[in-house]
Amino acid sequence: xxxxxxxxxxxxxxxxxxxxxxxxxxxxxxxxxxxxxxxxxxxxxxxxxxxxxxxxxxxxxxxxxxxxxxxxxxxxxxxxxxxxxxxxxxxxxxxxxxxxxxxxx
Amino acid sequence: xxxxxxxxxxxxxxxxxxxxxxxxxxxxxxxxxxxxxxxxxxxxxxxxxxxxxxxxxxxxxxxxxxxxxxxxxxxxxxxxxxxxxxxxxxxxxxxxxxxxxxxxxxxxxxxxxxxxxxxxxxxxxxxxxxxxxxxxxxxxxxxxxxxxxxxxxxxxxxxxxxxxxxxxxxxxxxxxxxxxxxxxxxxxxxxxxxxxxxxxxxxxxxxxxxxxxxxxxxxxxxxxxxxxxxxxxxxxxxxxxxxxxxxxxxxxxxxxxxxxxxxxxxxxxxxxxxxxxxxxxxxxxxxxxxxxxxxxxxxxxxxxxxxxxxxxxxxxxxxxxxxxxxxxxxxxxxxxx
Ligand code: SF4
Ligand code: SF4
Ligand code: SF4
Numbered sequence: 001x002x003x004x005x006x007x008x009x010x011x012x013x014x015x016x017x018x019x020x021x022x023x024x025x026x027x028x029x030x031x032x033x034x035x036x037x038x039x040x041x042x043x044x045x046x047x048x049x050x051x052x053x054x055x056x057x058x059x060x061x062x063x064x065x066x067x068x069x070x071x072x073x074x075x076x077x078x079x080x081x082x083x084x085x086x087x088x089x090x091x092x093x094x095x096x097x098x099x100x101x102x103x104x105x
Numbered sequence: 106x107x108x109x110x111x112x113x114x115x116x117x118x119x120x121x122x123x124x125x126x127x128x129x130x131x132x133x134x135x136x137x138x139x140x141x142x143x144x145x146x147x148x149x150x151x152x153x154x155x156x157x158x159x160x161x162x163x164x165x166x167x168x169x170x171x172x173x174x175x176x177x178x179x180x181x182x183x184x185x186x187x188x189x190x191x192x193x194x195x196x197x198x199x200x201x202x203x204x205x206x207x208x209x210x211x212x213x214x215x216x217x218x219x220x221x222x223x224x225x226x227x228x229x230x231x232x233x234x235x236x237x238x239x240x241x242x243x244x245x246x247x248x249x250x251x252x253x254x255x256x257x258x259x260x261x262x263x264x265x266x267x268x269x270x271x272x273x274x275x276x277x278x279x280x281x282x283x284x285x286x287x288x289x290x291x292x293x294x295x296x297x298x299x300x301x302x303x304x305x306x307x308x309x310x311x312x313x314x315x316x317x318x319x320x321x322x323x324x325x326x327x328x329x330x331x332x333x334x335x336x337x338x339x340x341x342x343x344x345x346x347x348x349x350x351x352x353x354x355x356x357x358x359x360x361x362x363x364x365x366x367x368x369x370x371x372x373x374x375x376x377x378x379x380x381x382x383x384x385x386x387x388x389x390x391x392x393x394x395x396x397x398x399x400x401x402x403x404x405x406x407x408x409x410x411x412x413x414x415x416x417x418x419x420x421x422x423x424x425x426x427x428x429x430x431x432x433x434x435x436x437x438x439x440x441x442x
Contacts, residue, residue, distance in 0.1 A: 014349055016299070016328075016358035017255070028324075035320045039329065039351050062351055065326060089317070 019067030023103060027064060030099040033091040037061045043083035043093055049076045057083050057093055060100070071104055107132035109201050110435055111193045113181055113378065114209035116144025117421060118413030118428045120166045122207050123173045125432030131439075134174040134201055136181060136193075138374075142167055144211055150241035152421060153284045154311035160242075162421075180374075184381045190408060191382075205408045205435045208378055208392065209428065212369040212414035215263030215271065222334045223259065223365055230343055230360075231335065233262075233367045234281050241288065253296050253361035256289050257345060258282045259332050260302040264368030273389050275368030276418040279306045282366050283315045283325070289364075290323040298325045299358065301332050301347055309420060330356065335363060369418045382409055391417045402431040410435055 028034050037058070044056035055076030063070040074097065081094040108131050112119045115137030123133040141147060143163035152159050180196040190204035217225040217233050225231045232240075232248050240246045260282055264275040279302065286298045305327065307313050319325040330347035338344050342359045349356040371391040379386050385405045387393035392415045395403030402410050412431040413424040 011355075013355040013357055014352070016356060032321060035324060036317050038316075038320075038327070059352070062349075066349070066352065 014066050016066070019065075021065060021067050024064035024067075026103050027096070027100055030103070031092065031096040033089070034061060034096050036089045037091060038089060040088060042086040042088060046082050046086045047077075048080055048082060049078050052076075057097070060097075064100075070100075074100060074104070108439060109134055109203040110205050110207065110439075111136065111191075111201055111203050112207045112209055114144070114211055114413075114415070115139070115142040115175065115177070116209060116211045116413065116424075117146045117163070117166065118144075118209035118211065118415075118424045119207070120163075120170055121425045121428035122209060122412050122432045122435075124166065124169045125429050126435065127170060127172055129432065129436045131436075132174065133170070134176070134203075135170070136176050136179050136195060138178065138180055140177050142175065142177075145214070145235075146421060148235065148238060148242075150238045151284075151288070153280055153315065154309070156284075181378065181381070184378070204439055205410065206382070207410045207412055207431055207435060208375070208384075208404070208415050209412045210372045210375045210378060210415045212418065213372045215269070215275075215367040215370050217262055217365045217367045219269060220262055220266075220365070223262065223332070223363070224335045224337070224343075225365055228335065228337050228343060228363075229341060231363045231365065233365045234278065234285060235367065237285055237289075237364055248362070250361050253293055255297045255299070255358065255360045256286075256293070256362045256364065257332070257343075257358065257360045258286055258298070258300045258364045258366060260300065260305075260366050261331065262365040262367050263370065264366075265303065271368060271370055271390070273368075273418065274306060275366075276306065276308075277420055278366040278368055280309065280312045280315065282364075283307070283312070283319050285364065286325045287315070287319050287323050290319075290325065296361075298323065299360075300325060300327045301330060301345075302327060303329070303331050328356070332363075369414060372415065375415050382406060384409065387416070389417065391415065402427055402434055408438060410438075 041058050044058045049055045053076035060070045083093040110126050110131050110133050112135045115135045119135050123135050126133040146159050147163045149159035182194045185192040192202050194200045230248050263269045307316050330350045332345045332347045334346050336344045343363050347356050385393040394401045394416050410431045412428040
């Protein structure tokens with residue numbers, strides 16, 4: 001076939017209806033406080049690892065709600081627990097991350 | 106003989122002011138266009154933050170003012186200035202001379218058909234916050250499916266929208282959306298509930314608790330992004346588009362029901378009253394208070410007072426507090442103090 005130099009780009013749109021949120025639901029059954037995240041970004045702002053490897057707990061939680069694979073980001077966490085100290089909703093974020101690692105294992 | 110005070114509007118503001126004026130020894134004359142008292146509140150089901158029954162509140166308030174003169178299905182035809190006070194002519198042929206008038210004409214719910222992109226009145230499963238309350242009150246609504254799998258709430262419909270001619274925040278609809286989201290989850294435990302918001306403005310007593318409760322106990326998902334358009338799929342579901350601004354990606358969803366949080370706009374009748382009585386209108390389209398901090402219930406005319414949503418969006422407790430405050434100011438005005 002002649003190559004006209006065109007390609008089809010995949011849509012970057014998220015589809016809420018098709019999102020597979022089973023992982024998120026499992027996480028919420030272990031860490032019910034995960035549901036109360038309001039996306040403030042304090043955890044990501046204070047994260048020691050984030051600036052170097054892209055770890056953002058806010059994006060991890062959001063990604064799970066949208067049914068995305070967040071493992072690559074999760075790998076960047078050193079489990080230092082700093083984020084737990086700043087979360088205004090009092091979410092035990094370090095525990096949440098540990099629970100998520102267990103689910104992925 | 107007891108002195109007359111004309112109260113224009115028989116919603117909760119007018120009712121509460123009438124109650125206080127009766128107590129202070131006046132003869133309140135409540136003029137209401139509808140065939141019942143209680144205004145918007147009488148059409149509501151439960152009120153935040155304690156989920157009290159709106160009907161009970163209105164009924165109880167009505168019992169307190171049985172001694173007032175209440176004219177239902179009546180309008181103000183004109184207001185004439187007298188040497189001392191005003192002459193108010195009503196559509197039922199009654200005219201009242203009085204030294205003080207309270208305007209409690211309230212708000213009007215934004216007409217959601219004007220936001221055409223949301224398809225209210227076009228698609229089968231798009232309703233407003235008021236429609237939902239009506240359904241909670243036990244009235245059938247064929248637009249609400251028997252077992253919806255997913256329900257969306259759109260915040261700020263006709264509010265914070267310069268194009269719709271209303272740049273203001275309606276203040277109560279974020280909380281109403283959270284309340285209604287919880288109530289829908291109670292009706293339909295298997296449904297997924299989404300709130301599409303631009304900012305969450307949950308300023309009042311216990312509002313934030315409702316937000317946390319909606320997230321934690323009811324799994325309501327809050328998506329920061331305004332729905333830009335709604336379409337219908339071949340099988341009659343709604344297809345909505347928004348940006349998931351927290352992830353920076355476009356987002357789509359199919360919903361079985363969409364609830365529009367129609368905002369509060371000034372009752373157009375207030376503009377008519379303003380013209381009759383030469384009252385000033387504020388830059389937001391609502392009646393202009395004598396002072397937006399210290400004189401909310403005062404107007405630019407002696408003897409004319411305001412209470413409730415005629416001067417801006419108000420919660421029910423704010424409205425009741427203003428009504429009491431206005432009654433006291435009217436008392437002081439008439440006493441010449
Ligand atoms: S525990 Fe992980 S996510 Fe939290 S601050 Fe430390 S490195 Fe960042
Ligand atoms: S600090 Fe807490 S509430 Fe804020 S984004 Fe992180 S987990 Fe969510
Ligand atoms: S209260 Fe919330 S929904 Fe209502 S106009 Fe303000 S921001 Fe929008």
